[in-house]
Amino acid sequence: MPDRVDGPPRRRATLDDMEDPGSVLTGPVVPFPPEPDEPETDPSEAASGPVWRFLLEPRWLAWHLFAVVAVWGMLWLGDWQYHRAVGGNGLSWAYTFEWPLFAGFGVVFWARTIRDEFRARRGIDTVVDYAPPGQNLPGGIGMQQVNELAYDDTDDEDLASYNAYLAKLSGKTKALSAGRKAMTRDPGHKAITHG
């Protein structure tokens, strides 16, 4: 039984990445199997489900606490600068408006981390593999492109069928190159040989 080649670490992608799927997907594409227990629901409906409970995890509570303290601190500094400005320090007027701006930015930052986590947990986001397909690695280390190299899968039926499957998918993908709408999460299909 051949080992699955471990891919590079995956990162979450946002919907922005899907504007031009061709620019981010590197390999043959297959429809991702539909999640059995997740029917097509309205996202706002899903919000009332238990998804939000991650917000009560300790690390998220710590993040909320940090956000509250930071925003409160920035507003306090703005207030302090306001009193200095009123007291005659003209330069403080600049900071009087600057600190609330930073506080507002902090709120936006905090809110977006939560929004992104919701999206990721509901599977709205896709997983996109940003790593280049192996060609930056020096020869002999890790994975290599083998389009010119000989590789032998004749002694392994599973391997041969998997590589044939990949070749088929690759052909299909090229044929579909224009109308890729059902774009999905798994860009990298790596053929496997014995190590």
Place this chain on the structure above:
Amino acid sequence: MRAAALRYRVMAYITGVLIIVVCFAGIPLQIVAHNTIISNDVATVHGFLYIVYVVFAYILAQKLKMRLGPTILLLLAGTVPIMTFFVERWMMRTYIRPALAAEDATTGTAQQPVAR
């Protein structure tokens, strides 16, 4: 991505230089010579350019899918003297160059079967 990285780097160098001027020229001058020209004016300019820095750095962090901790480090780097430059180097090494390389790679051909 390339443009976002460039915007971030330009602002990183500007805020990085300004804060060094403030801390290592302006404040000594204020303390020793009671001359507040540098510390007041340059500090105010730095304050406003730091807003621009934060916006550009945050946009870049979103594009690079950076995690929370590194993002906060990146944003705060504009306020600590000298650290801005180290963080910029670290950003290039850890995030920007790999992301640009991946971007270039994806514009190439579809992935071929690989062996190891």
